[in-house]
Amino acid sequence: MDMTLDLVTIPCRSDNYAFLVHDTESGDTALFDAPETAPIKAELDARGWTLTDLFITHHHGDHVEGVEDLRAAFGCRVIGAKHDAHRLPALDQAVSPGDDLSFSGHKVDVMAADGHTIGHIAFYMPGAKAAFTGDSLMALGCGRLFEGTPDQMWTTLTTLMSLPDDTLICSGHEYTAANARFALSVDPQNPDLIRRADDVTAMRNRDEFTVPSLLSLEKATNPFLRAGEPGMKKAVSMEHDGDAEVFAAIRKAKDNF
Incomplete structure (x- = not known):
């Protein structure tokens, strides 16, 4: 900076x-x-x-x-x-x-x-x-x-x-703890996400902000950003679908979570 x-x-x-x-x-x-x-x-x-x-x-x-x-x-x-x-x-x-x-x-x-x-x-x-x-x-x-x-x-x-x-x-919002719960539901084997979810829980228990966050961390843990990655596609059983289609499915799952 x-x-x-x-x-x-x-x-x-x-x-x-x-x-x-x-x-x-x-x-x-x-x-x-x-x-x-x-x-x-x-x-x-x-x-x-x-x-x-x-x-x-x-x-x-x-x-x-x-x-x-x-x-x-x-x-x-x-x-x-x-x-x-x-x-x-x-x-x-x-x-x-x-x-x-x-x-x-x-x-x-x-x-x-x-x-x-x-x-x-x-x-x-x-x-x-x-x-x-x-x-x-x-x-x-x-x-x-x-x-x-x-x-x-x-x-x-x-x-x-x-x-x-x-x-x-x-x-714009402190939604990270709820977002982490959803992320773990669709990407449960992601070790970076598991660590981050634990960190988010600890931070919120201390009444600390989880925003802002680093883009590198989002790219490793945010399921919406990972929609184009083979591991994420496999996790949601959409290995042969396009990136935008996978994103749409994850977004719909979040809406109904």
Whole structure:
């Protein structure tokens, strides 16, 4: 991570996360998603930081509820998907996947992340070695497909898997313990998953966050990311099926778990 950047995870609501990235040289601070106002403003005030930029991954209320209050409090720039602008809070900058974007001089890549919703985007910040994935790729899971298709979500996940292995996956919810229980049901012989599930249980018993998580760990343990691997296909008796079909079957199993 760039030594001038600090990354802070903020628990919100019952199981949401928001993320701050602070540039210690400029004093600028970015927020990724705004599930509610109070804990985010409290964290900013405690650190003496001023919010300058607010990035939105998708339109669901548990990711945007705090946007207007935070804009009123700090006068921050609000950035979100052009495709989703009709159902997002008013945007100061509407962006599309592939656009060149920056925060305080640091590159921010806008990535398509359709699946959970259509118009969902993710933000990859190389300087912070972090991807802010909302409800697309999650710790040991992925978002439920409310609007998109399995093919769309599989495309999203394969794109995110192309990021460097040391990328921190900053996802939107503390669902990891429940996701681990499901993952073990479909991939019970995976030693990396068994170890991770034990670690997750211990961390939650200590009331510790399991988010963010390393992409390398997700690739080794997340059954949705492993849908293209022979071992995962064998585990779900789909050795001769395409990767997207295997992903779709795993997603359906999770929906019914």
